Amino acid sequence: MDDSITFLHSSDWQLGMLRRFLGPDGQARWGQGRLDAVARIGAVAERTGAAFVVVTGDVFEHNQVERQTILRACEALKRIAVPVVLLPGNHDALEPGSLWTSSQWQAHAPKHVTVLTDTTPIEILPGVEVVGAPWRSRRPTSDPAAEAYAKLEPAPAGTTRILLVHGQLTSLSGGMSEVPPIDQPALEAAVAANKVQYVGLGDRHSTTRVTDRIWFSGTQEVTTPEETDPGNVLKVTVSQSEIEVEPIRVGAWHMVDHRVELFDEESLDALEDWFAELPDKERTYVRLAGDGSLSLPLLSRLDTMIDVQGEAFASVERWAKFWTVRPAPDAADLDALQLSGPARAAMEELRQALAGGDEGAGAALSLMHRLARDAG
Numbered sequence: 001m002d003d004s005i006t007f008l009h010s011s012d013w014q015l016g017m018l019r020r021f022l023g024p025d026g027q028a029r030w031g032q033g034r035l036d037a038v039a040r041i042g043a044v045a046e047r048t049g050a051a052f053v054v055v056t057g058d059v060f061e062h063n064q065v066e067r068q069t070i071l072r073a074c075e076a077l078k079r080i081a082v083p084v085v086l087l088p089g090n091h092d093a094l095e096p097g098s099l100w101t102s103s104q105w106q107a108h109a110p111k112h113v114t115v116l117t118d119t120t121p122i123e124i125l126p127g128v129e130v131v132g133a134p135w136r137s138r139r140p141t142s143d144p145a146a147e148a149y150a151k152l153e154p155a156p157a158g159t160t161r162i163l164l165v166h167g168q169l170t171s172l173s174g175g176m177s178e179v180p181p182i183d184q185p186a187l188e189a190a191v192a193a194n195k196v197q198y199v200g201l202g203d204r205h206s207t208t209r210v211t212d213r214i215w216f217s218g219t220q221e222v223t224t225p226e227e228t229d230p231g232n233v234l235k236v237t238v239s240q241s242e243i244e245v246e247p248i249r250v251g252a253w254h255m256v257d258h259r260v261e262l263f264d265e266e267s268l269d270a271l272e273d274w275f276a277e278l279p280d281k282e283r284t285y286v287r288l289a290g291d292g293s294l295s296l297p298l299l300s301r302l303d304t305m306i307d308v309q310g311e312a313f314a315s316v317e318r319w320a321k322f323w324t325v326r327p328a329p330d331a332a333d334l335d336a337l338q339l340s341g342p343a344r345a346a347m348e349e350l351r352q353a354l355a356g357g358d359e360g361a362g363a364a365l366s367l368m369h370r371l372a373r374d375a376g
Contacts, residue, residue: 004239005128005160008045011056011202012219013038014091015073016065019223021285026314031069033253033283035076037220040250041233042080048235048248052082052124056202056217057089057135057166063099070099074108084113085122085130089166089202090179093135116164119148129155131196132164143167145182152195160238163196166203169210187214198238207232207247215245225255225287253314254284262292262325268301275305281313289322299327 015034022030045053060069077084088094099105100115109115114122116132124130133148145165155161169184182201190196191213199214207218207229215234222230231251237244256278260271278284286309294302302325310316 003158003160004237004242005125006048006050006235006237007162008041008048008050008053009056009200009215009217009234009236010041010053010220011166011200011217012058012089012205012223013055013073013221014058014061014219014223016061016069017223018061019285021287021317022315026285029282030253030314034221035072037231037250037252038073038076039079041220044233044235044248044250045080045082050082050235051128053080053084054130054162054164054200055084055086056132056164056200057087058091058202059086059089060092060099062091063093063095063097065099067104070102070104071108074105074110077113078110080112082112083124084110085124085132085164086113086115087132087164087166087202088115088117088134090135090138093138095137121152121161127159129159129161130164131161133166135166140179143180143183143186145187149187149190149195152190154194155197155240160198160240161196162238163190163199165199165201167201168203169201171210172204172208184210194240197240198236198243200234200236205230207234209245212245213238213243219251221251222253222255225257225285227255252280252283254280256284256286257289257319258286259289259322260291262290262294262298262302264294265298267292268294268298268305271302272305275309275312275316278313283314285314286316287319288316289319290325291322292324293326293328295328299325 013034017034019027019030041053044050060073088098088100092099094100094117116134119131119133121129121131131148131152133145135144144167148165149163165182167179167182170181171184187199188211191199191211197213201210201214201216204216205219205223205227206216208216210216217234218232219227219230220233231249231253232247233250235246235248258274261267262271288306306316306318
């Protein structure tokens, strides 16, 4: 591939994103982690000899991110030594009040960073053109990619042309149902006609190969447990005749779904062992789905376990949609509390409610058991 060029493709940095399931400490570490992953892209560029970096949309979470987020993003971009091309996406569209026109961005953006504001091809290097379709609003009314390539002629001999677009393809489901998708057959036809030699896509957070020359890079750092392969940057070596695409890991965070059945002490031991074996706890979010029933002492142990692990991990939470662990109190457990007065009366009232089928009463009894045990 003597006429080839190597560059890096990334997308969906969404700097400034907040996650409701992270506490203040976890959120701060996670936000910094997304910036650290951007800086690691710079290290990958140096290691691989990449000539430039492209980011296909949603660099920022929205157009009203804090000033601090913009300034830290600029610092992270400074750690990428080669030219960087940014494409506005649906989160940071070129609409009135866009951060791309803000005084903070204008004053502090590194000089080697280019923001695509229209569909005019730019020569990023001799013989290498980049053309993109920036979003001008969060709700486009037509295919968000077509404008960038519809009028292109085949690339001249000796020129490699790279197309940057953001949005969902007609062949893939995703979170873009409110806007028109990208016409995949038309996009593939543009590649076949040699109008472009590589299409870098953004919006899908999981690294996804569509064809040899059409790829979603995925986000640089995981955002939800549903993502199947996030945390990569793509090393792309492309010419008019050949292409090689290699995902390279830059993410350091993990988001894990874990399903458990809890019925006895052994099942709790197994869950505790599972927590113990997970690496990188401070950079891991765990979402637990659980089923089963536990006695009050074991339910109290489970509550304590989740609280303790939540301090060791970035966050541990019960997945409300799939959490059906039920209390199974017996008379001996409750009598062992040795409550008296109003507390005893409340316990008896909850026992009667539980006997009548009120599962909320069981949860309240479990909490009472835990508080009484801890107080003792």
